[in-house]
Amino acid sequence: NAGVTQTPKFRILKIGQSMTLQCTQDMNHNYMYWYRQDPGMGLKLIYYSVGAGITDKGEVPNGYNVSRSTTEDFPLRLELAAPSQTSVYFCASSYSPFTNEKLFFGSGTQLSVL
């Protein structure tokens, strides 16, 4: 059972470039999340999705976009990359946030914008 899979693991972008971080889960979870983790800071929620076709903004959504066309996949799009987006990005999933279900995290994507 693969759980939550993120690709790529590492990426270097130039300022102004765009890219998509991929996330897929095989647990049939309805809820999926994107977090970013900066050194010495807590995980911050970027976007979340409650099911296919439904997404909403988290705490720090500016500069990012998401889509959810299937239950399994939740890609994160960076448009016009900026140095402030240098971070480690984690995708996570859960069955439901209403029942205190634990989150399952992917192994992360380390992104540098230079």
Add this chain to the structure above:
Amino acid sequence: EDQVTQSPEALRLQEGESSSLNCSYTVSGLRGLFWYRQDPGKGPEFLFTLYSAGEEKEKERLKATLTKKESFLHITAPKPEDSATYLCAVQAPYLNSNSGYALNFGKGTSLLVTP
């Protein structure tokens, strides 16, 4: 405003030297307090959920406790393999409350256990 504060930021222990990590929170109407372990280069891994003051949960050398204002993660006779960053999180309402609750994470405590 910070809802979750963890201390200390970093802790170095000798193998076998027991200690505690602290997580204080200010969210009202706690729906759950979570502890996660994060190894370098990996995503957080779930350890415990605590729901009400007085509750305790144990896993191997780890014991988590909860009061009305804080949680402690007690590490008894730690081993080098316990070295990791320990994250605390509480559930907080989403901006859109119809969508449930997100986890609000603290900054973590980086634990190093030396032989």
